[in-house]
Amino acid sequence: MKTNLPLALSQGDPAGIGPEIALKAWSRREETGIAPFVYLGDPRILQTRAAMLELDVPVQVCAPEAACDTFHAALPVFAIDAATPVAPGKPDPATAAGTIAAIETGVKLTQRGKTAALVTNPIAKSVLYSSGFGFPGHTEFLAELARRETGTQYRPVMMLACPALRVVPVTIHIPLSDVPAALDQALIIETIRITARDLAERFAIKAPRLAVAGLNPHAGEQGTIGREDEEIVRPALDTLRAEGIDVVGPLPADTMFHASARARYDAAICMYHDQALIPVKTLGFEQGVNATLGLPFVRTSPDHGTAFDIAERGIADPRSLEEALKLAAVLSGGKQDR
Numbered sequence: 001m002k003t004n005l006p007l008a009l010s011q012g013d014p015a016g017i018g019p020e021i022a023l024k025a026w027s028r029r030e031e032t033g034i035a036p037f038v039y040l041g042d043p044r045i046l047q048t049r050a051a052m053l054e055l056d057v058p059v060q061v062c063a064p065e066a067a068c069d070t071f072h073a074a075l076p077v078f079a080i081d082a083a084t085p086v087a088p089g090k091p092d093p094a095t096a097a098g099t100i101a102a103i104e105t106g107v108k109l110t111q112r113g114k115t116a117a118l119v120t121n122p123i124a125k126s127v128l129y130s131s132g133f134g135f136p137g138h139t140e141f142l143a144e145l146a147r148r149e150t151g152t153q154y155r156p157v158m159m160l161a162c163p164a165l166r167v168v169p170v171t172i173h174i175p176l177s178d179v180p181a182a183l184d185q186a187l188i189i190e191t192i193r194i195t196a197r198d199l200a201e202r203f204a205i206k207a208p209r210l211a212v213a214g215l216n217p218h219a220g221e222q223g224t225i226g227r228e229d230e231e232i233v234r235p236a237l238d239t240l241r242a243e244g245i246d247v248v249g250p251l252p253a254d255t256m257f258h259a260s261a262r263a264r265y266d267a268a269i270c271m272y273h274d275q276a277l278i279p280v281k282t283l284g285f286e287q288g289v290n291a292t293l294g295l296p297f298v299r300t301s302p303d304h305g306t307a308f309d310i311a312e313r314g315i316a317d318p319r320s321l322e323e324a325l326k327l328a329a330v331l332s333g334g335k336q337d338r
């Protein structure tokens, strides 16, 4: 990790478990060895949640420059006023502005060299959509924020990783019924090129081996169960192979994720959200990390969502956030272990 720079941790939806897992990650900092982070959000929400859940965590408002020195004694917070009361488990569109401001601040701090990388706590997409947020999720919003900072267009790619598996969904947060029409050769080729490049450059996998799932059952069974795998996926993979990318497929998705199949590739490229996220969350929900490829800075996140159903109960598991913090620290230092 860039020395002496803290990680930035955005608050996420304050009615979810983000505040709780941040408090717990700080409490467990010595046993887990996580790098120092500065929380971007409203300190009053953290303090109230700590009191409610009986977590003994001192909170210290400070500048990012002071976060590393503060971290051993208190949870450092770069204050962003929520401007509205928050009830755990009760999402409220009135909190959207603060949630978005925390993400924007995290990108600015990281792009301007004040923080080493950005780790995002979960947001509830529907809450942000209802307040007019125009992006499907962090992934696309972060690319836009990077463009605003640098003037360059970035094409972000979502990757989720746990110790047993890395997956990349080609289409992300769109209705399943829209997936076939959204898939084209250019989208598949661009997604795989960025994945291959970032696995090599950021994850130190010299020649990444990529396995690509077909869209249809049995990868279309030679075009007899849907035409997309023969007409879109296969020619896209031919183009990538001609460029020297090590890619196999389209493979039947149902037999890609057992242990001996996983041993044959470094990442699985999937055609839609659940084809990718079901296996990775099944194999490693507690250790899963979401990392955005294709950005000019490192961004990671826990693999789970806001978990409103347990936000009042004090039972949220901080391990996925801790893994996200660890991976962000490693990636921003140029080597990785995932």
Ligand SMILES: NC(=O)C1=CN([C@@H]2O[C@H](COP(=O)(O)OP(=O)(O)OC[C@H]3O[C@@H](n4cnc5c(N)ncnc54)[C@H](O)[C@@H]3O)[C@@H](O)[C@H]2O)C=CC1
Pocket (backbone or CB within 6 Å): 017, 021, 121, 122, 123, 124, 125, 126, 138, 290, 301, 302, 303, 304, 305, 306, 307, 308, 309, 310, 315, 316, 317, 318, 320
């Ligand atoms: N990176 C992000 O910002 C993400 C945001 N979301 C958002 O989260 C919201 C809720 O999504 P769901 O599909 O319900 O998924 P979820 O991950 O929030 O919850 C699914 C189930 O897992 C449990 N769970 C999740 N994280 C946990 C943890 N750390 N410890 C213990 N139990 C945990 C929850 O209590 C719930 O029963 C949605 O609005 C979605 O948009 C979902 C995934 C990622």
Ligand SMILES: NCC(=O)COP(=O)(O)O
Pocket (backbone or CB within 6 Å): 136, 137, 138, 139, 140, 277, 290, 301
């Ligand atoms: N299902 C993954 C997810 O919702 C994360 O999306 P993003 O906010 O990281 O784009």
